[in-house]
Amino acid sequence: MEHSEKHKISRTEKNLFLFYHDISTLSGISCGKYEGLNYVMNTAGVWPSFILGQTGSDVTNLPAVSGLIKKGVLPSFWIRNATNDEKFERTALSYGIRKINEWQGMYLERDYQYDMQPPDGNLVFSEIITNNELDSWLKLIGTELITGKKAHPWLFHKLLASKKFRFFCAKKAGKIVSTLLTYSSDKITGIYMVSTRKDLRGKSIGTWITKSAMDILISEGNNIFVLHSTHKGLTVYRKIGFTQVCLFGIYWMLEQV
Amino acid sequence: MEHSYIISKVKKIFHSLFGEHNEFNEDTSSSDVHGWDSLKHVVFISKIEEEFGFRFSLDEMQETTTIGDICRIIDSKTTL
Numbered sequence: 001m002e003h004s005e006k007h008k009i010s011r012t013e014k015n016l017f018l019f020y021h022d023i024s025t026l027s028g029i030s031c032g033k034y035e036g037l038n039y040v041m042n043t044a045g046v047w048p049s050f051i052l053g054q055t056g057s058d059v060t061n062l063p064a065v066s067g068l069i070k071k072g073v074l075p076s077f078w079i080r081n082a083t084n085d086e087k088f089e090r091t092a093l094s095y096g097i098r099k100i101n102e103w104q105g106m107y108l109e110r111d112y113q114y115d116m117q118p119p120d121g122n123l124v125f126s127e128i129i130t131n132n133e134l135d136s137w138l139k140l141i142g143t144e145l146i147t148g149k150k151a152h153p154w155l156f157h158k159l160l161a162s163k164k165f166r167f168f169c170a171k172k173a174g175k176i177v178s179t180l181l182t183y184s185s186d187k188i189t190g191i192y193m194v195s196t197r198k199d200l201r202g203k204s205i206g207t208w209i210t211k212s213a214m215d216i217l218i219s220e221g222n223n224i225f226v227l228h229s230t231h232k233g234l235t236v237y238r239k240i241g242f243t244q245v246c247l248f249g250i251y252w253m254l255e256q257v
Numbered sequence: 258m259e260h261s262y263i264i265s266k267v268k269k270i271f272h273s274l275f276g277e278h279n280e281f282n283e284d285t286s287s288s289d290v291h292g293w294d295s296l297k298h299v300v301f302i303s304k305i306e307e308e309f310g311f312r313f314s315l316d317e318m319q320e321t322t323t324i325g326d327i328c329r330i331i332d333s334k335t336t337l
Contacts, residue, residue: 254300
């Protein structure tokens with residue numbers, strides 16, 4: 001039976017927060033709470049530190065929150081699950097906190113596999129098991145997904161050792177051409193870091209790697225999936241069966257990084 | 258507002274953020290310039306907003322990837 005919309009939203013938000021929380025914890029950085037807002041402090045490369053969440057008094061809290069961001073007590077990024085919250089946006093802007101992106105919170109319950117054939121006969125899907133393979137996986141991430149930032153291999157090696165994080169790839173002629181990371185917690189699996197080499201985009205490789213990874217998880221009894229997509233990825237994820245349940249606004253206090 | 262005036266102002270901001278060594282023309286895109294990542298893009302746009310006295314919408318901010326894109330938006334916002 002499908003879960004209520006409220007449950008879907010809270011699961012989509014919770015997986016996102018726990019994903020970053022566990023990464024921060026594994027990287028040895030502490031997390032905390034301020035007035036009902038969770039925050040993670042992450043100094044390990046590719047992921048920024050951020051505040052996640054909202055309270056009824058967000059607007060009232062803005063002077064205090066912005067002051068703490070300026071002092072470096074709270075992170076300068078804020079991910080809020082709030083659709084078209086114009087009052088917050090307007091007030092936040094007056095404190096120098098600006099909306100810089102939006103992610104669609106997507107949700108899917110599925111208990112049968114896709115069994116999609118590879119879009120190209122030379123493609124091979126596999127799960128990353130060794131640190132050496134993971135380093136090759138990271139190289140593709142470094143050129144296709146997070147250019148300009150450095151991924152710290154030691155942290156990813158720690159993630160690989162944790163059962164919650166699983167790394168998948170598509171290989172062509174022995175080289176990794178597409179990546180995907182899953183994070184499972186409380187029987188909910190989040191899909192992260194989907195990327196495909198530039199020259200192979202538009203050939204449904206991203207769809208295939210996502211469905212193939214989900215097939216493995218479904219065969220192991222996981223049937224709740226969430227992800228957080230930019231506008232560009234929406235069509236692909238809708239075709240896979242995901243539906244939009246919420247919208248995350250990504251805010252940033254400029255000059256604080 | 259004269260297009261050449263817009264270009265000269267944007268060029269000044271561009272060089273102050275990314276360095277004088279980077280080539281500047283209307284085809285210059287974020288992928289050509291080291292350090293022009295998504296966050297620097299927000300800073301770049303914010304400085305342009307301060308200079309010209311208007312705001313880019315979220316869509317405009319995300320859709321602009323070249324100097325030409327940015328100048329076209331400034332043109333459209335400052336020409337009445």
